[in-house]
Amino acid sequence: MVLKVSEVSGNIDRYHGEFEGTDGTEGTQSGLLRASFPNFGENFVGGMTLRSKRTAVCTDSPTSSCGSSLSVSSMLSTSPSKPSVMSASSVSSKPIPIVLQKKHSPYTEKGQFHAWIDAMRAQSPPHVHSLHEDIPEAFDLEAAVYKSWLEKHPSALSSFDNVIKHAHQKQVVVFLDYDGTLSPIVEDPERAFMSTEMRASVKDLASCFPTAVISGRSRPKVYEFVQLAELYYAGSHGMDIMGPAKSSDGFRVKGTKSRDKKGNEVVLFQPASEYLPLINKVFTALIETTKLIKGAKVEHNKFCVTVHFRRVKEEHWEALAERVGNVLKDYPSLNLTHGRKVLEVRPSISWDKGKAVDFLLKSLGFKDTSDVFPLYLGDDKTDEDAFRTINGSKHGCSILVSSIAKSTDAKLSLQDPSEVMLFLRRLVQWKNRSLENRNSLQKGAHNHN
Numbered sequence: 001m002v003l004k005v006s007e008v009s010g011n012i013d014r015y016h017g018e019f020e021g022t023d024g025t026e027g028t029q030s031g032l033l034r035a036s037f038p039n040f041g042e043n044f045v046g047g048m049t050l051r052s053k054r055t056a057v058c059t060d061s062p063t064s065s066c067g068s069s070l071s072v073s074s075m076l077s078t079s080p081s082k083p084s085v086m087s088a089s090s091v092s093s094k095p096i097p098i099v100l101q102k103k104h105s106p107y108t109e110k111g112q113f114h115a116w117i118d119a120m121r122a123q124s125p126p127h128v129h130s131l132h133e134d135i136p137e138a139f140d141l142e143a144a145v146y147k148s149w150l151e152k153h154p155s156a157l158s159s160f161d162n163v164i165k166h167a168h169q170k171q172v173v174v175f176l177d178y179d180g181t182l183s184p185i186v187e188d189p190e191r192a193f194m195s196t197e198m199r200a201s202v203k204d205l206a207s208c209f210p211t212a213v214i215s216g217r218s219r220p221k222v223y224e225f226v227q228l229a230e231l232y233y234a235g236s237h238g239m240d241i242m243g244p245a246k247s248s249d250g251f252r253v254k255g256t257k258s259r260d261k262k263g264n265e266v267v268l269f270q271p272a273s274e275y276l277p278l279i280n281k282v283f284t285a286l287i288e289t290t291k292l293i294k295g296a297k298v299e300h301n302k303f304c305v306t307v308h309f310r311r312v313k314e315e316h317w318e319a320l321a322e323r324v325g326n327v328l329k330d331y332p333s334l335n336l337t338h339g340r341k342v343l344e345v346r347p348s349i350s351w352d353k354g355k356a357v358d359f360l361l362k363s364l365g366f367k368d369t370s371d372v373f374p375l376y377l378g379d380d381k382t383d384e385d386a387f388r389t390i391n392g393s394k395h396g397c398s399i400l401v402s403s404i405a406k407s408t409d410a411k412l413s414l415q416d417p418s419e420v421m422l423f424l425r426r427l428v429q430w431k432n433r434s435l436e437n438r439n440s441l442q443k444g445a446h447n448h449n
């Protein structure tokens with residue numbers, strides 16, 4: 001049997017592909033291949049022969065049980081902090097000789113740029129169907145990896161009954177990410193529109209449960225896309241929260257009173273407001289430094305800045321990352337994070353989407369009560385903070401939107417925004433049905449009396 005590990009599931013040719021010599025030295029000509037799977041935040045070690053720059057092939061060998069014992073599930077870990085490394089002995093008693101390039105030092109700046117690029121790529125790898133048409137095994141492996149991953153992060157649609165069982169008689173509060181969750185990922189960030197059907201579904205949802213959109217976009221921008229006044233909005237990855245001063249359901253967001261464009265009284269919470277001048281400066285610097293890189297785009301998200309790589313040819317990614325890094329050297333109080341083909345510059349304050357969820361739950365009067373059931377749906381790296389907050393609450397449900405296996409703390413998954421819409425609609429149906437049941441019970445009791 002031949003196992004091919006393609007670039008889809010593991011970057012073996014980049015700095016991730018470390019070579020570990022049998023004597024522990026770097027660059028030795030024989031030993032074990034330690035390949036990292038950035039999608040899973042995980043390493044696996046196996047006896048392998050590297051045949052080409054892009055494809056590692058594990059061949060049949062009397063000394064190797066690679067094909068049979070290297071189960072797909074053993075290649076996966078959902079805990080990035082605890083990589084499960086398959087020991088050499090679990091694969092083969094004797095390592096198979098391999099030939100590999102010398103590893104890059106992770107401490108050099110170049111290594112840092114590669115790290116950013118690989119992290120970005122892991123969040124948004126190319127779609128498997130379009131890859132390796134000449135290598136069907138690569139597809140099979142990817143499909144098998146996804147199937148195995150689904151066992152750990154089951155579909156929220158097939159687990160729906162279980163979700164509502166836990167939500168029964170609790171106040172459901174829904175948190176939604178925008179890009180990749182409510183709208184499909186597209187090349188041009190200005191055209192990431194949500195469908196009319198999705199908008200109608202979110203509107204129905206908000207009539208049943210308190211609903212918030214938490215996005216990396218600036219708050220006015222995400223509002224422009226969603227256009228629903230009845231929601232709570234948190235832009236700039238939670239650093240810009242606005243809620244109605246007095247909502248019809250009696251909830252109230254804590255913060256400074258202000259007025260929205262229509263003159264309605266609102267409450268604002270902006271924990272990074274003093275960073276605004278710095279963010280404006282870094283935005284101008286990033287525009288300047290990236291202007292000659294074709295396809296690069298810099299988006300001002302009020303309290304953070306996003307540099308888009310999606311329309312830049314891959315051979316120019318390193319140059320772009322390097323330019324971003326060089327600008328950042330002058331801004332020690334700003335941080336860099338990554339997402340789906342984006343690098344994001346943000347204030348280095350201890351505030352993220354998870355903190356925003358916590359803040360909104362508290363403001364809405366729900367924190368530390370056992371009768372609230374928060375749901376969070378998101379697709380990107382920055383949503384992981386929110387997943388962890390939800391997982392840490394007494395009840396709740398974290399759902400990753402992804403059609404590929406990814407390292408995540410989310411408990412459940414949905415493949416794409418169309419599945420998100422189905423899920424939201426089922427929540428509304430469930431709520432309406434429980435209201436009908438309650439009404440008919442009350443009516444029955446009334447008639448009986």
Ligand SMILES: O=P(O)(O)OC[C@H]1O[C@H](O[C@H]2O[C@H](CO)[C@@H](O)[C@H](O)[C@H]2O)[C@H](O)[C@@H](O)[C@@H]1O
Pocket residue numbers: 177178179180184185186187188189192214215216217299301306308310339340341342344380382
């Ligand atoms: O937190 P989110 O609402 O998911 O926002 C995160 C970033 O989303 C946008 O970028 C992503 O979507 C774009 C449009 O589909 C896509 O072109 C890009 O590659 C994705 O990363 C948005 O443009 C960023 O500003 C947000 O930070």
